[in-house]
Amino acid sequence: MKEILEKLVNxxxxxxxxxxxxxxxxxxxxxxxxxxxxxxxERTGVPEAIYAxxxxxxxxxxxxxxxxxxxxxxxTRLPQDRYKKIQPQLNDSxxxxxxxxxxxxxxxxxxxxxxxxxxxxxxxxxxTADIPIAQExxxxxxxxxxxxxxxxxxxxxxxxxxxxxxxxxxxxQIDIIIVVAGMEGALPSVIxxxxxxxxxxxxxxxxxxVGEKGFTALFSMLQSCAPGISTMNIDNGYGAGVYAxxxxxxxxxxxxxxxxxxx
Numbered sequence: 001m002k003e004i005l006e007k008l009v010n011x012x013x014x015x016x017x018x019x020x021x022x023x024x025x026x027x028x029x030x031x032x033x034x035x036x037x038x039x040x041x042e043r044t045g046v047p048e049a050i051y052a053x054x055x056x057x058x059x060x061x062x063x064x065x066x067x068x069x070x071x072x073x074x075x076t077r078l079p080q081d082r083y084k085k086i087q088p089q090l091n092d093s094x095x096x097x098x099x100x101x102x103x104x105x106x107x108x109x110x111x112x113x114x115x116x117x118x119x120x121x122x123x124x125x126x127x128t129a130d131i132p133i134a135q136e137x138x139x140x141x142x143x144x145x146x147x148x149x150x151x152x153x154x155x156x157x158x159x160x161x162x163x164x165x166x167x168x169x170x171x172x173q174i175d176i177i178i179v180v181a182g183m184e185g186a187l188p189s190v191i192x193x194x195x196x197x198x199x200x201x202x203x204x205x206x207x208x209x210v211g212e213k214g215f216t217a218l219f220s221m222l223q224s225c226a227p228g229i230s231t232m233n234i235d236n237g238y239g240a241g242v243y244a245x246x247x248x249x250x251x252x253x254x255x256x257x258x259x260x261x262x263x
Contacts, residue, residue, distance in 0.1 A: 044246075050074070080100070097109050119176075125181065126153075126186075144245045156186045179191055185216065202232045203233075
């Protein structure tokens with residue numbers, strides 16, 4: 001940081017360059033192991049979330065209680081039994097702003113109003129077993145102030161269930177569709193052949209035999225006959241949510257810039 005400020009003072013870099021470099025450097029060190037990227041939102045448009053899986057309870061409690069950030073916070077992959085275990089050790093100021101979403105295994109801590117953005121994201125699952133991953137995407141997107149419309153359990157095993165639900169989503173003028181499916185993972189390809197809306201496919205580890213652990217669904221989505229489908233990693237609902245957020249915010253930014261030019 002000192003080197004950047006010295007360059008700014010002697011005029012070798014501009015204020016804008018210094019600001020960009022400082023944004024890259026900013027983080028909070030909490031305890032011995034945690035370095036939290038508290039300015040990620042300014043750089044990438046989406047704040048860093050805390051990934052609970054793999055962290056010790058002590059590290060997780062310390063991080064949640066002591067982090068100081070200028071935006072709301074989301075903790076992912078936090079099962080209900082673990083949340084109940086750590087909840088009594090969280091500060092009162094945390095608990096009063098906390099909401100736990102059981103289906104998504106997500107805890108949100110919203111100390112600030114959520115800024116609303118234009119745009120809508122449709123979220124579809126093939127089966128009910130895919131809902132937890134879909135809900136992870138759903139809460140991630142809502143946390144950034146973007147509207148979602150969900151319809152679940154409309155997979156290819158009963159394709160007649162899909163038609164009116166898909167028509168409803170299109171009538172609502174959704175901008176992106178996230179399609180979550182396990183087993184053979186065929187649903188994104190089917191929808192990709194019916195709509196002109198960008199599709200984000202999320203394979204899930206739902207399945208057994210050759211479909212176990214989600215690899216068959218992943219390979220099917222990567223090999224889709226319907227071109228233009230973006231595919232996430234297995235069970236990565238959060239990644240799909242972030243992808244949708246970035247698309248919506250970038251589109252919103254471009255429209256705003258064009259409107260400014262026309263003034």
